[in-house]
Amino acid sequence: MSSGVDGKTEEVKAAVRGNMEARASRAELLSYFRQMLMIRRFEEKTAEMYKKAKIGGYCHLNLGEEASIVGALSTLDSRDYIYTNYREHGYALARGMAPGAIMAELFGKEDGCSKGRGGSMHLFDNNLHFMGGYGIVGGQLPLATGAGFALTYKGEDGVVIAQMGDGATAIGAFHESLNLAKLWNLPVIFLVINNLYGMGTPVEKSSAVPELYRRARAYDMYAERVDGNDVLAVRDAMQRAVRLAREDKEPSLIELMSFRMKGHSVVDPDRYRTNEEKRYYAEHDPIQAYEEQLIAEGILTPEMIETTEAEIEREVESAVEFAEKSAFPKPEDLFQFMYATSVPNAVLEVKTY
Amino acid sequence: MTTLTYRQVLHDTLAQEMTRDERVFLMGEEIGVFEGSYKVTKGLLEQFGAKRVKDTPIAEEGFVGAAVGAAMLGLRPVVELMTINFSIVALDMILNHAAKIYYMFGGQTPVPMVIRTPGGGGQQLAATHSQNLEVFFSHIPGLKVVAPATPYDARGLLRSAIRDDDPVLFLENLGVYDVKGEVPDEDFDNDYTIPIGVADIKRNGTDVTLITYSRMVHTALEVAEQLQHEGISCEVVDLRSLRPLDMPTILQSVRKTNRAVIFEHDWRSYGIGAEIAAAIQEEAFDYLDAPVLRVAAAEVPLPYSKPMELAAMPSGEQLVSAIRKTVSKRW
Ligand SMILES: Cc1ncc(C[n+]2csc(CCOP(=O)(O)OP(=O)(O)O)c2C)c(N)n1
Numbered sequence A: 001m002s003s004g005v006d007g008k009t010e011e012v013k014a015a016v017r018g019n020m021e022a023r024a025s026r027a028e029l030l031s032y033f034r035q036m037l038m039i040r041r042f043e044e045k046t047a048e049m050y051k052k053a054k055i056g057g058y059c060h061l062n063l064g065e066e067a068s069i070v071g072a073l074s075t076l077d078s079r080d081y082i083y084t085n086y087r088e089h090g091y092a093l094a095r096g097m098a099p100g101a102i103m104a105e106l107f108g109k110e111d112g113c114s115k116g117r118g119g120s121m122h123l124f125d126n127n128l129h130f131m132g133g134y135g136i137v138g139g140q141l142p143l144a145t146g147a148g149f150a151l152t153y154k155g156e157d158g159v160v161i162a163q164m165g166d167g168a169t170a171i172g173a174f175h176e177s178l179n180l181a182k183l184w185n186l187p188v189i190f191l192v193i194n195n196l197y198g199m200g201t202p203v204e205k206s207s208a209v210p211e212l213y214r215r216a217r218a219y220d221m222y223a224e225r226v227d228g229n230d231v232l233a234v235r236d237a238m239q240r241a242v243r244l245a246r247e248d249k250e251p252s253l254i255e256l257m258s259f260r261m262k263g264h265s266v267v268d269p270d271r272y273r274t275n276e277e278k279r280y281y282a283e284h285d286p287i288q289a290y291e292e293q294l295i296a297e298g299i300l301t302p303e304m305i306e307t308t309e310a311e312i313e314r315e316v317e318s319a320v321e322f323a324e325k326s327a328f329p330k331p332e333d334l335f336q337f338m339y340a341t342s343v344p345n346a347v348l349e350v351k352t353y
Numbered sequence B: 001m002t003t004l005t006y007r008q009v010l011h012d013t014l015a016q017e018m019t020r021d022e023r024v025f026l027m028g029e030e031i032g033v034f035e036g037s038y039k040v041t042k043g044l045l046e047q048f049g050a051k052r053v054k055d056t057p058i059a060e061e062g063f064v065g066a067a068v069g070a071a072m073l074g075l076r077p078v079v080e081l082m083t084i085n086f087s088i089v090a091l092d093m094i095l096n097h098a099a100k101i102y103y104m105f106g107g108q109t110p111v112p113m114v115i116r117t118p119g120g121g122g123q124q125l126a127a128t129h130s131q132n133l134e135v136f137f138s139h140i141p142g143l144k145v146v147a148p149a150t151p152y153d154a155r156g157l158l159r160s161a162i163r164d165d166d167p168v169l170f171l172e173n174l175g176v177y178d179v180k181g182e183v184p185d186e187d188f189d190n191d192y193t194i195p196i197g198v199a200d201i202k203r204n205g206t207d208v209t210l211i212t213y214s215r216m217v218h219t220a221l222e223v224a225e226q227l228q229h230e231g232i233s234c235e236v237v238d239l240r241s242l243r244p245l246d247m248p249t250i251l252q253s254v255r256k257t258n259r260a261v262i263f264e265h266d267w268r269s270y271g272i273g274a275e276i277a278a279a280i281q282e283e284a285f286d287y288l289d290a291p292v293l294r295v296a297a298a299e300v301p302l303p304y305s306k307p308m309e310l311a312a313m314p315s316g317e318q319l320v321s322a323i324r325k326t327v328s329k330r331w
Helices: A010-017 A026-051 A066-073 A089-094 A099-106 A140-154 A172-183 A213-217 A231-248 A275-283 A286-296 A302-325 B006-020 B044-048 B060-072 B084-098 B134-138 B151-163 B216-228 B247-257 B272-287 B306-312 B316-328
Strands: A081-084 A130-133 A160-165 A188-194 A222-227 A252-257 B002-005 B024-028 B053-055 B076-080 B114-119 B144-146 B168-173 B180-183 B200-203 B208-212 B234-238 B241-243 B260-267 B293-297
Touching (some): A026 A066, A066 A160, A066 A252, A089 A099, A099 A302, A172 A188, A231 A252, B006 B180, B044 B053, B134 B272, B200 B247, B208 B316, B216 B260, B272 B293
Parallel strands (some): A188 A252, B076 B114, B114 B168, B208 B234, B208 B260
Antiparallel strands (some): B002 B180, B144 B241
């Protein structure tokens, strides 16, 4: 199973755990908890809205991956950029996008973060440098690499996260991107969320080298495999990667061992995983574990949890209300955003007779 | 005015645009040290340095995608693909990403990039290296596709393409690099542009409209000259842009001459000619005195052997007989 893959013994882990405040400030520790819980509740609500047919198309949730997401994004600042795959609601939230703008996008509304043109797989926010969710597996990787090139070209010291799933490491674009990033010394962090499956295919069946971080070694690139269910372990590894990228212009690959609590998408009945496996995931809920640690160290109290839960519930509810109230984009605006520079003779209307 | 080759004009225009705008950089296989497979980028590495003239590995998907990402962050990449045949390896980046990003993300990020690439047969390079794939790209909403025929148009359109905020496919042709033509002296009118989406009447005529683009424009002009002696007056419309397509100019000409022949280097089925012929019959059916004819490449993978290759490519003779048929009124 996935946890414990960082190779540390249980005693070492317990010792590290016993000193959370030495690793992050109390405010940070609490904000990670809040963000993880926000993603959890938002995604649960998303599943509910999908079942009510408020949301259409494909819809891939981050349930179970919250510690990976929050830990990874905790190390970025406003100079940095992120490109993700299509399983990206949680990243958008952790990057600071308004829950209402995300929910409105899922509803296909004009106030959505991509004005209803993109949907669940294509969230975008220029101001937050959230450069898009991408529906083609691996499609985001060359783009992120090019963004890293642009930063170097302009002499800016931002870094770029190129998030992907384990399945994406088999596609050509992955290898071409790692090669280029290393060759040109680009500040790109290839972030592999190894949730053990690409749709129904286990990683051992899709990768000749199932320890995915080892693939980066072929490009002489710094790489680590980390317990993605431990938000602080993720943060530590990402801090190393960010420093490498920002200061040394060295790309790296971080593999976060995670799992998804539900199927590939909201409509996946998840028949390829055994009940035992699913039980294991349910029992190793990363938020639950983190909550227990925080309580054990006296950082979080049951009352605080209650307050946070109530606040988040209100936020998620108001995101849904916002999405409900927002208008659908008008059919007469079908051709809006076709061209950034307009052209004579472009036919921007539906041909009718 | 000075007379320059198409190749020289591309080179000079790239250098000018790079001088004018720091954000413009070049990227592609063998464009730096090797100076480009067709020597368009000769000397540019020396002039602008390795930061702005990027030699890439042989990884079309990776570097075309990197250009998309760089464009999203405000740079203006000009990518050279060795030939259009290798664009197939980068199709995901061109069709799924460059073409869709502005629209799909609600207009938040333009993708101002140019892909320059030559196509066409006639060099005995056989099936995988002799293709005209402009139809693939012209089919896709979100891309702009231009295919200038003359040095003058190449300069004006390359400037427009580089300054445009959308992804532009700039199609060259192995047969046009050595074409010579007049361009304004740099000292005088050194900044003219030609708008994307506007066709050009390269020759006025009254009996039939020849609709063509890129390399075939030159053959069409020769044929028009030849037929003039027989008393057939051909108007030659050079499309210059394949998407958007300048239907108003085409229709105006066809309404004047009442006949049209389309002359294209690509395969016939589902081609540019098919599109234009369909549009003409929708918009100008009452003006037509004869069916619209198409002269295009034979529908085979292009063979290596010289006589066979020539037989497969559209020729001036085929155009002549199509024109004769069209004006004969024997339908
Ligand atoms: C190029 C391409 N091939 C196939 C698909 C269909 N598809 C969508 S998600 C997916 C699995 C990808 O798994 P992984 O990369 O591990 O990401 P995860 O879903 O676990 O986040 C597949 C095959 C696609 N979207 N793009």
